[in-house]
Amino acid sequence: MSSNVSVTTDIVIFTIRDEALKILLIRRGAKPYKGRWALPGGFLHAEEDIDDCARRELREETGVSGVYLEQLYTFGHPKRDPRGRVVTIAYYALIPSERVQLQAATDAEAVGWFSMDELPRLAFDHDAILTMAHERLVAKLNYSTIAFQFMPEQFTLSDLQAVYEIIRQEPVDKRNFRKWVLGLGHIEETGEERREGTMRPARLYRTKYRDTVAIIK
Amino acid sequence: MSSNVSVTTDIVIFTIRDEALKILLIRRGAKPYKGRWALPGGFLHAEEDIDDCARRELREETGVSGVYLEQLYTFGHPKRDPRGRVVTIAYYALIPSERVQLQAATDAEAVGWFSMDELPRLAFDHDAILTMAHERLVAKLNYSTIAFQFMPEQFTLSDLQAVYEIIRQEPVDKRNFRKWVLGLGHIEETGEERREGTMRPARLYRTKYRDTVAIIK
DNA sequence: CAATAATAGTGTCAATTTAACACTTAGTCA
DNA sequence: TGACTAAGTGTTAAATTGACACTATTATTG
Numbered sequence: 001m002s003s004n005v006s007v008t009t010d011i012v013i014f015t016i017r018d019e020a021l022k023i024l025l026i027r028r029g030a031k032p033y034k035g036r037w038a039l040p041g042g043f044l045h046a047e048e049d050i051d052d053c054a055r056r057e058l059r060e061e062t063g064v065s066g067v068y069l070e071q072l073y074t075f076g077h078p079k080r081d082p083r084g085r086v087v088t089i090a091y092y093a094l095i096p097s098e099r100v101q102l103q104a105a106t107d108a109e110a111v112g113w114f115s116m117d118e119l120p121r122l123a124f125d126h127d128a129i130l131t132m133a134h135e136r137l138v139a140k141l142n143y144s145t146i147a148f149q150f151m152p153e154q155f156t157l158s159d160l161q162a163v164y165e166i167i168r169q170e171p172v173d174k175r176n177f178r179k180w181v182l183g184l185g186h187i188e189e190t191g192e193e194r195r196e197g198t199m200r201p202a203r204l205y206r207t208k209y210r211d212t213v214a215i216i217k
Numbered sequence: 218m219s220s221n222v223s224v225t226t227d228i229v230i231f232t233i234r235d236e237a238l239k240i241l242l243i244r245r246g247a248k249p250y251k252g253r254w255a256l257p258g259g260f261l262h263a264e265e266d267i268d269d270c271a272r273r274e275l276r277e278e279t280g281v282s283g284v285y286l287e288q289l290y291t292f293g294h295p296k297r298d299p300r301g302r303v304v305t306i307a308y309y310a311l312i313p314s315e316r317v318q319l320q321a322a323t324d325a326e327a328v329g330w331f332s333m334d335e336l337p338r339l340a341f342d343h344d345a346i347l348t349m350a351h352e353r354l355v356a357k358l359n360y361s362t363i364a365f366q367f368m369p370e371q372f373t374l375s376d377l378q379a380v381y382e383i384i385r386q387e388p389v390d391k392r393n394f395r396k397w398v399l400g401l402g403h404i405e406e407t408g409e410e411r412r413e414g415t416m417r418p419a420r421l422y423r424t425k426y427r428d429t430v431a432i433i434k
Numbered sequence: 435c436a437a438t439a440a441t442a443g444t445g446t447c448a449a450t451t452t453a454a455c456a457c458t459t460a461g462t463c464a
Numbered sequence: 465t466g467a468c469t470a471a472g473t474g475t476t477a478a479a480t481t482g483a484c485a486c487t488a489t490t491a492t493t494g
Contacts, residue, residue, distance in 0.1 A: 005261060007222045007293075007304055044222060046302065050293035074291045074306050076224075076267035085263065087224055087304075089291045158442075175444070176482065199441040200489035375471075392473070393453065416470040417460040436494090443488070451480065459472070464465105 005076075005085045009054040010041030010126065012072070012092040012133035013062060015100045015113070016150050021166055022113040023130065024062065025120070029110065032082045033123030037112070039130065041088065054091040061111065068094040068149040068213060072133050080125045092133040094149040141167055145186050145214045148207045154190050156202035157181065184216060222302045226271040227258030227343065229289070229309040229350035230279060232317045232330070233367050238383055239330040240347065241279065242337070246327065249299045250340030254329070256347065258305065271308040278328065285311040285366040285430060289350050297342045309350040311366040358384055362403050362431045365424045371407050373419035374398065401433060 013024040025037040040061040044053045051069070059065045069091055076087035100113070114120065116134060119127075140146040147163050161177050181187065187205045195201035230241040242254040257278040261270045268286070276282045286308055293304035317330070331337065333351060336344075357363040364380050378394050398404065404422045412418035 004263075005222060005224045007224065044293070044304075046221075047295050049295060050291065050304065071290060073288060074267065076261070076306070078264045078266060087261075087267065087306075089293070089304075156442085173483075174442090175484085178443080179445095180481095195490070197441090198439065198491040200443080202442055373471085390454075391471090392455085395472080396474095397452095412461075414470090415462040415468065417462095417472080419471055438491100438493080440490090441488105442490100444486090445484105447483090449480100449482080451478100453478080454476090455474105457473090460470095462468085464467085 005087050007044040007050075008041050008086055008088045009044065009050060009057060010039040010088045010090050010129060011054055011058055011061075011069075012039060012090065012130055013058065013095060014092065014133075014137060014150075015095040016097050016163055016166055017100055017113060019162070019166060020115045022115055023119075025112055025114055025122070026061065027110045027112070028123055036123040037114075037120045038123035039090075039126045050089050051091075054089070054093075058093050062095065062100075064095055064099050066211070067096070067099070068146070068211070072129070072136060075125055075129060077125065088129075090129045090133070092136065094137075094146065096150055096152050098152040138167060140213075143216060145184065145207075145209075145212075145216060148186065149213065151207065154192065154194075154204040154206055156194060156204060158202060160187075160205075186214060222304055224261040224267075225258050225303055225305045226261065226267060226274060227256040227305045227307050227346060228271055228274055228278075228286075229256060229307065229347055230275065230312060231309065231350075231354060231367075232312040233314050233380055233383055234317055234330060236379070236383060237332045239332055240336070242329055242331055242339070243278065244327045244329070245340055253340040254331075254337045255340035256307075256343045261306075267306050268308075271306070271310075275308075275310050279312065279317075281312055281316050283428070284313070284316070285363070285428070289346070289353060292342055292346060294342065305346075307346045307350070309353065311354075311363065313367055313369050315369040355384060357430075360432060360434065362401065362424075362426075362429075362433060365403065366430065368424065371409065371411075371421040371423055373411060373421060375419060377404075377422075403431060 015022050024040060026040050028034055028036050028038050040057055042057050044050060048056070051071070054069060055065065058069065072090040072092050074087060074089045078085060080086065122130065137146070141164060147160070147167070150163050151160060157178055160181060161172055161174065164172050164177070186208055188208050190204045190206050192204045193201040194204055232239050241257060243257050245251055245253050245255050257274055259274050261267060265273070268288070271286060272282065275286065289307040289309050291304060291306045295302060297303065339347065354363070358381060364377070364384070367380050368377060374395055377398060378389055378391065381389050381394070403426060404424050407421045407423050409421045410418040411421055
């Protein structure tokens, strides 16, 4: 009756780093696709919820927890894994830029951050998963506060605008952006300023609802 | 390694009938939850794609094929099925009103169409699945042509408007609706009219892109 | 201490989109 | 031919969106 299917979760882990949207990939050490880059992922444990499985994989690969994680889609073509029948529940996660730096040291060899425009060939159907995750992220910028999940505790409006510009791959009008984002009522001034180099200091903001992604308008 | 998980698909089948949005449920004949109503669904076959599995279930329960079917979400809480570990990939399908009539005869006993506001208690976590499907459908009305999937070959603008009103559960302005829907450019006049009773005949329309759901604006 | 360099911060107006609203038309039947 | 019933049709005000350029603040340097 059960037809003996293996179930895994794979995660598309996004962050913003070096002015670019990056994805975490892992170089496979075993067959199949040995040596190819792949999404982090792993088998569902016996008594584990699928969200927990994804969270566990995320923690194992990046050390981070408590970040935004959302189920994306389930991929189950019978031939997607040459080893046998493997259904994978794909997730995507968003990690604030700061947290990534902390992890830069781990495992240096087998793990890498890649820009969307310099992706290597991927194992399995991971390119399809990644493409779908990217489309979802871009779409969600327009009707949710998902972008805030990339921000550190405190950030400037220019920082936040940069996230939108990097993901959208096009410039955003500064005044309209500020009007819009302040009008949302989801961020507030911390009262502090960031001064850097020889320029006018920028006001710092924080998100009011740290780990909620709101649907807007 | 595979932890022996069973995989099923469950389907939320929507149609519009008797001025209401209805969902197809099946009365369970076996334990667990014997006698309770449940979503149609079944186990994934060995060499079957998951979409095909859902389509097969849909055809088995309703006799229809070639209708709109979309993957919804995957539910995998370890305790969601008392028999053991079952991960279910939930889908939802939209069936045009006309096609339903044809199936009214089948299996009369064990199958039933239920309005959203007169739902019985459901087996497993099927109420959560159904709620999510309903939310998705309502959301998609606003940014896609998904509602057209409920329409027969030919329909009037009033027919189409009724679909929006039934799903939204609120009246829609007739003139604004017509302006909007004609402006989309996704339907065209057939040239024919429907005359019924003692009223002015209504122009008939058809969708231009039969089995595509477009994302709009 | 004045000039410069670099980013932060700010408002208006036109264009577009959305939302509200009521009467005429075409047909059937009595 | 009058009455009934749903079909069909435009205008206007309000709200939203999008385009656009200058002043403010700081640190550094001559």
